[in-house]
Amino acid sequence: MTSDQQSKIKQLARQIKNNPGDSFSKFALALEFRKQGDFKKARILFEDILSSDPDYVGVYYHLGKLYEALDRLNDAQTLYQKGITIANNQDKQRTEKELKEALQQLEIEMEERSS
Known part of the structure; x- marks a missing residue:
């Protein structure tokens, strides 16, 4: 460092x-x-933001990606879905688009793993 x-x-x-x-x-x-x-310290901080400030829309993408890296795919999927709803409610179209793309990629990966 x-x-x-x-x-x-x-x-x-x-x-x-x-x-x-x-x-x-x-x-x-x-x-x-x-x-x-x-990743552990990052996850703890992201999760803290999620619980104390669930409208902080940026956290959904980054914590979702971190969950993917930790092979917590179902958690990532749930997070992306929640984030899409929050971004939509806040009219944050760019963030919503990024979350939808991340969700789509993740679901393809999950499907490939299960077949």
Whole structure:
């Protein structure tokens, strides 16, 4: 890990400590952990955002992809479906499209595995 990454992580962690409800900083920190391959810390942060701020629509795609990487395909599928509904309700068309594409790809993969 570079010193840049370390300082970014420390800065984000400080922001979260000062404002535990800051979904944006948690999301940014989760992305940093994921980039470094620390899927456990990333998952914990993404899941925390999901439970405390379920309207934070960006978390659905990234946590879904993380679940796919962890071979939790059913969880990813459920998450994408929920995210599509929330993105639609918020009129976030680009996010909705990304989630639909991720869901479609996942369902193809799941079908291929079961045959």
